[in-house]
Amino acid sequence: MNDLSPIEMHELRRLEEAERPQKGRRSRILWIVVLAAAVALAWYMLRGGSAPAAAPPPPVVTVAVPLQREITEWDEYIGRFEASRSVELRPRVSGQLTAVHFRDGDFVRQGQPLFTIDPRPYRAALAEAQAGVASARSDLALAQADLARALRLVEDDAVARSEVDALRARVTAAQAGLAAAQARVRSRSLDVEFTTVCAPISGRISDRRVDPGNLVAAGDGPAATLLTTINATDTLYFTFDGSEGLFLKARREGLSRGAQVDIRLQDETEYRWHGTLDFTDNGLDPNSGTIRARAVVRNPSNFLTPGMFGNMRLATGGTEKALLVPDTAVQADQTRKLLLVVGQDGTVAAKEVVLGPVIAGGLRVVRSGLAPADRVVIEGTQMAFPGSKVTARRGRIDRPESAAEPKAAKAAAPPGKATLAG
Secondary structure (H helix, E strand, O other): OOOEEEEEHHHHHHHHHHHHHHHHHHHHHHEEEEEEEEHHHHHHHOOOOOOOOOOHHHHHHEEEOOOOOOOEEEEEEEEEEEEOOOEEOOOOOOOEEEEOOOOOEEEEEOOOOEEOOOOOOHHHHHHHHHHHHHHHHHHHHHHHHHHHHHHHHHHOOOOOOOHHHHHHHHHHHHHHHHHHHHHHHHHHHHHHHOOOEEOOOOOHHHHHHHOOOOOOOOOOOOOOOOOEEEEEEEEEEEEEEEEEEHHHHHHOOOOOOOEEEEEEEEEOOOOEEEEEEEEEEEOOOOOEEEEEEEEEOOOOOOOOOOOOOEEEEEEEOOOOOEEEEHHHHEEEEHHHHHHHOOOOEEEOOOOOOOOEEEEEEEEEEEEOOOOOOOOOEOOOOHHHHOOOOEEEEEEEOOOOOOOOOOHHHHOOOOOOOOOOOO
């Protein structure tokens, strides 16, 4: 610097003074750029942003082709069990009740003695009637002897014809008197027999309504004393009411007497009681629009009791082929029912279907709108949308549980209106 001439020193100072404003301007621009970047970064972070990430992979869903099976469809009814025969036991003779020969609620057999009414007055009446028979026989024998003597004298004209006719009439009257006396004996014998009240049918007996020592009245009206009731339970009736629509459906499909029915009780999940359709009323009730029908159900163990409610199903026809999908795979769009299917390129599409009943195991019958080769989304439906791409994982729709599985596992499966054939 000291070797420079004054002119060179002057020129150098001039150049430095000229460059100083340019450096200050560049420094200010740099600071502005840095500050703007810092403000943008802070604003982005405050908005919860992050660094751009790669696009996520398509969601994975499980698909399966519909299950094809033979099914039997049923119509369901609610009804009540009734005794096939029921008897209100009333005495046929009046008197004092002396003994009861059963325990309340027992099963009794036809002809078994149940009550005893004091027989002494009726035995006395029987003895009197038997004496009357003996007297009538004596009168008849005397009349016959008089007629025989008169007939022998007629040949000698010793007896008038009119007297013979009178003797014949006397014999006829004596015969009628003997017949009446014998009828009184049979009547009194029945009265003695009726003093022991026996079970007219086999079945479960109710409790006694009268205790020994009380007087009971005979008859067939409301004045007659009710002793107890007996219900036949070896065979029960299951009565139910069906709508006019179900009645027409059954008639068109040819269901008549002898059609099989299955019944389950209120606390059962399986239809373990079986019977046959026995009776359909001859007209519909105009007030309710229903018709009364009846099925006969065997009850060999006497487990069923009159008055029980039950759910009955009646087969509406033969078997038919059907496509089955899990009921959880069905999507609802207002009034439409949809199934999501996945194409070969992984694109999801929605198919509108017409559904049938649910069978045991949670499988839904699809009547139309689905092809046997369609790949239906059975798991992951919440991640699949029509038009989106998914990764399809192959699955399988399982057949409903078999009878070999534990009953505890079956209890969760609600009964359906259709079952697998066979």
